[in-house]
Amino acid sequence: MKFYIPPQIPRLVIAFAIFISLFLVARHFLVPDTFGKYGHYRAASLIDNANPEIHYAGQQACFDCHQDIEDLKAKDVHSDIHCEVCHGPGEKHVLSSEAADIFKPSGREFCGSCHALNAAKPKSAIFQIDLNKHNVGKNCNECHNPHQPWEMKK
Numbered sequence: 001m002k003f004y005i006p007p008q009i010p011r012l013v014i015a016f017a018i019f020i021s022l023f024l025v026a027r028h029f030l031v032p033d034t035f036g037k038y039g040h041y042r043a044a045s046l047i048d049n050a051n052p053e054i055h056y057a058g059q060q061a062c063f064d065c066h067q068d069i070e071d072l073k074a075k076d077v078h079s080d081i082h083c084e085v086c087h088g089p090g091e092k093h094v095l096s097s098e099a100a101d102i103f104k105p106s107g108r109e110f111c112g113s114c115h116a117l118n119a120a121k122p123k124s125a126i127f128q129i130d131l132n133k134h135n136v137g138k139n140c141n142e143c144h145n146p147h148q149p150w151e152m153k154k
Contacts, residue, residue, distance in 0.1 A: 055089035058082075062090060065097070072147040077127070086110075086146065111140040 034043035062083040063070040073079050084090050086105050093102035105111075108131055117128045135143065145151060 055091045056084050057090040057094040059084070061094045062087075065094075069147055072145070076148050078147065105146070106139055106141055108138075108140060111146070 032042050032044060035041070037043035038046075059082045069083075086103075088103040090102055093099075112129075112131050115127060115129055116131050121128065140146070
């Protein structure tokens with residue numbers, strides 16, 4: 001009994017063989033040598049991440065230039081929160097003294113990341129508001145000074 005093989009089948013087999021060969025060659029050159037040593041990870045990434053560059057300046061560096069903010073924060077509920085939690089890493093700003101080199105948080109979403117209603121957060125630990133009802137359409141810092149939020153702006 002003789003089987004008939006359509007002419008496209010040998011061409012498809014050759015095309016797949018070429019594709020698989022190219023894939024294996026590309027994979028050989030693109031996958032790092034340490035990939036798979038500790039499961040589905042690149043083992044060398046442990047070394048890369050062992051000593052990351054630190055770009056934080058520390059709260060004292062902020063207070064060295066911003067004594068007025070230190071005085072406000074000392075009397076505030078945010079006194080235990082370091083400046084860089086909201087303003088991001090400050091090393092570049094400390095070195096340049098340029099206002100553009102520090103993040104200035106604004107918007108309801110930013111403040112809401114801590115203060116929006118959340119059943120998982122204890123209400124006694126953090127003041128929460130309903131962003132859908134409280135001063136809708138306004139940014140928080142239009143009424144509140146984030147360094148002294150209980151005093152309303154005039």
